Amino acid sequence: MFAIELKRLFRDLVTLFFIVVLPVIIYIALGETSSFAEARIGDGNVAMSIMVAMAAYGAASATTGIASQAGVEKIRGWGRQLGLTPLSDMRYIAVKSAVGSIIAALPIIIMFIIGAFTTADAPLEDWIVSFLILFAGSLMFGFYGLIFAFAMRSEGAASASTGLIVLFGFLGNLFIPLSGTLLEIGRFTPLYGYAMLAKYPFMHGKMYSMNGGFYTDPLWYGLVNMAVWCVIFTAAAVLLARKTRERQ
Secondary structure (H helix, E strand, C coil): HHHHHHHHHCCHHEEEEEEEEHHHHHHHHHHHHCCCCEECCCCCCCCHHHHHHHHHHHHHHHHHHHHHHHHHHCCCCCHHHCCCCCCHHHHHHHHHHHHHHHHHHHHHHHHHHHHHHHCCCCCCCHHHHHHHHCCCCCCCCHHHHHHHHHHHCCCCCHHHHHHHHHHHHHCCCCCCCHHHHHHHHCCCCCCHHHHHHHHHHHHCCCECCCCCCCCEEHHHHHHEEEHHHHHHHHHHHHHHHHHHHHCC
16 A cells, blocks of 8 residues: 555656645755855855755645545545455554655755755755754644645645645745745744744754845744644644544
8 A cells, every 4th residue: 555655646746746846946946046045144055045945845735735635535435445454544544654754755855955966055964953854844734734634525625735835835934035014924824933943953043034134033933833833733633533523
């Protein structure tokens, strides 16, 4: 089943485009062709910041899509079909978790490889810590994907959840540096804290805005943001899962 799931996902070219190809294109467009790509910020440079932001977007999209698809499968009866086989619930969860982990790590690995061969620059230990934060933090968006699966109960859940990730990415300061009111709003969105924490090892909270200025976000901004959204996503997913079982 693990092999089948991986083959099915790698045949889904549309999903792979949005979680791997699109972040790479944006990184090359913003982090390689711009004149400020090698400008220093903290212990790294602007290209490194853009690379991590695009890896965060890809990983969050990947985890969201996998979770929403898995949730819809369980709701629409695939779980009962699997119940007729020797595959236990724990093995089913283990397979889905393993596939989700691989797909979440894929855009991060690819972005880091491309960044290593281009202008992204930071101390090696910062690359490692940022990678671990990106991977661990992306798991939070699995609960976010389940919310859409349990709420919509249709194949459109994956499209809706990943589509909203694009908006969160914009407000989360991933695609373009925000300033003013948009920045203040963006600080309360889930991708802002996730990306900020992933950048913190080399940027130390120092950020750049749309108008070319710099500002510093304290570490607790990212920690509180991630903690609050993790609680919201988890609680909402559990609540909707219980309601789904009551309907059945």
